[in-house]
Amino acid sequence: MITDSVSRRRLLAAVALSGSLAGCTGTFGGDDGGDASAPESESTTPVTVSEAFTGLSDPWGLAFLPDESGLLVTEQAGRLLLLEPETGDRTELTGVPEVHARGQGGLLDVAIHPAFDANSLVYLTYSVAGEGGSTTRVGRGRLDRERGRLDGFEPVYTARPFVESNGHYGSRAVFDDEGYLYVSVGDRQFKDFGPDHVGQRLDDDLGSVLRLDDDGSIPESNPFVDDPDASDAVFTYGNRNPQGLTIHPETGAVWETEFGERDGDEINVLEAGGNYGWPVADNSCAYGSDEPVGVSHAERDDVIAPVYGWPCGSGGFPPSGAAFYDGDAVPDWQGDLFVAGLAKRSIAHFAVDGREVTQKGTLLADREQRIRDVAVGPVSGHLFAAVDDDDAPIYRIAPAE
Numbered sequence: 001m002i003t004d005s006v007s008r009r010r011l012l013a014a015v016a017l018s019g020s021l022a023g024c025t026g027t028f029g030g031d032d033g034g035d036a037s038a039p040e041s042e043s044t045t046p047v048t049v050s051e052a053f054t055g056l057s058d059p060w061g062l063a064f065l066p067d068e069s070g071l072l073v074t075e076q077a078g079r080l081l082l083l084e085p086e087t088g089d090r091t092e093l094t095g096v097p098e099v100h101a102r103g104q105g106g107l108l109d110v111a112i113h114p115a116f117d118a119n120s121l122v123y124l125t126y127s128v129a130g131e132g133g134s135t136t137r138v139g140r141g142r143l144d145r146e147r148g149r150l151d152g153f154e155p156v157y158t159a160r161p162f163v164e165s166n167g168h169y170g171s172r173a174v175f176d177d178e179g180y181l182y183v184s185v186g187d188r189q190f191k192d193f194g195p196d197h198v199g200q201r202l203d204d205d206l207g208s209v210l211r212l213d214d215d216g217s218i219p220e221s222n223p224f225v226d227d228p229d230a231s232d233a234v235f236t237y238g239n240r241n242p243q244g245l246t247i248h249p250e251t252g253a254v255w256e257t258e259f260g261e262r263d264g265d266e267i268n269v270l271e272a273g274g275n276y277g278w279p280v281a282d283n284s285c286a287y288g289s290d291e292p293v294g295v296s297h298a299e300r301d302d303v304i305a306p307v308y309g310w311p312c313g314s315g316g317f318p319p320s321g322a323a324f325y326d327g328d329a330v331p332d333w334q335g336d337l338f339v340a341g342l343a344k345r346s347i348a349h350f351a352v353d354g355r356e357v358t359q360k361g362t363l364l365a366d367r368e369q370r371i372r373d374v375a376v377g378p379v380s381g382h383l384f385a386a387v388d389d390d391d392a393p394i395y396r397i398a399p400a401e
Contacts (some may be wrong), residue, residue, distance in 0.1 A: 038372040044328045045399050049364070052384060052396035058385040061109035061392065062375040066116055073386065073394070074124065076106035085377070093246035095141055095150035100129040102361065103166025111173040113214060122150060125171040125183060130353035132162035136169045136185045138216065156216025157233065159185045159205035172245040172321065177252040177380050180219060181212045182235065184242035184256065193279040199238050200280060207278060209242060209256060209270060223273030238276040238303065243341060244322030248342050255322065257339055260284040261293050263316035266306035267339065269355060277303040285312035308350070308357040318342045321373030327381025329399050340385065347371050347385060
């Protein structure tokens with residue numbers, strides 16, 4: 001068993017990315033409507049795009065080692081790879097848990113402990129099968145680089161309940177500045193769009209972002225620990241399918257991205273105990289229709305509206321991984337937010353001022369590839385992007401030489 005106490009140091013790898021821009025299509029802030037398409041723009045630092053790695057199979061999560069000597073990459077079918085940016089070498093690590101690789105499930109995110117230099121702990125989120133169906137789980141093990149394995153891997157938290165669905169597992173993981181571990185869990189595609197939907201219930205972990213100590217135990221300060229009818233792990237609820245979590249480099253706030261139904265995609269700033277509305281207050285429409293799912297966030301005072309969203313009719317921007325840029329390679333990206341886009345096949349680039357979010361443009365739009373995750377090299381400050389495909393590259397975006 002792994003018994004290290006909770007560290008309150010910041011996760012070095014929870015910074016990230018941005019890019020030079022190649023235009024964008026209509027996007028919308030909060031509940032506002034209208035065409036607010038961002039203009040084309042470019043960084044004052046010229047950048048180039050290259051393939052850092054090729055031949056990956058459906059990469060899902062990226063996490064750099066603190067010295068950037070290795071990049072951990074999950075592949076959805078169940079492989080965990082350690083890639084070496086300088087040499088291009090790769091190692092398939094052993095000691096990885098068995099996963100339920102069906103539908104949207106499999107081996108999902110990867111994160112490293114804030115005190116990785118001292119304890120070598122690597123965290124994985126993944127889907128598992130069991131009685132009643134499947135669910136999202138998080139576990140951890142110690143990276144033994146010389147032996148190419150995770151030692152002593154153990155589950156630390158299993159979302160409940162298991163359900164008969166292979167969709168909407170979430171499932172990002174990130175540590176905040178205080179050492180708390182946040183794990184997102186989707187609503188598992190339940191379609192009863194009313195107040196009894198799992199996203200609006202507190203007695204399970206579905207449609208929520210969870211907050212845990214590093215050993216999977218429940219922090220005493222979690223918002224619902226004194227509610228006997230609520231899951232103690234829940235930090236926020238009313239989240240449809242959150243696949244992006246990142247930490248603001250100045251405020252330490254947790255920012256989240258989540259998929260809407262038809263459009264209705266969101267960027268949120270998480271607040272303890274917050275209800276983000278799904279599905280009773282949302283900007284989505286039901287698939288195949290113009291029928292709104294719920295009411296506008298502005299019509300209810302018990303929900304928190306997104307700081308940026310793509311309402312029904314906008315075309316949406318189905319968002320996966322997200323990260324703030326906090327590197328030195330491209331100074332004018334400092335503090336900007338980058339969101340990996342799947343169906344829109346690009347990375348969206350945003351300026352952030354407090355809770356005001358303005359889209360500046362897109363990156364990699366000319367590649368016409370689904371982007372699953374983004375990460376920034378903690379030493380180089382280069383931006384890396386994982387393509388969601390069965391023969392996929394990981395791109396490096398770096399200042400032009």
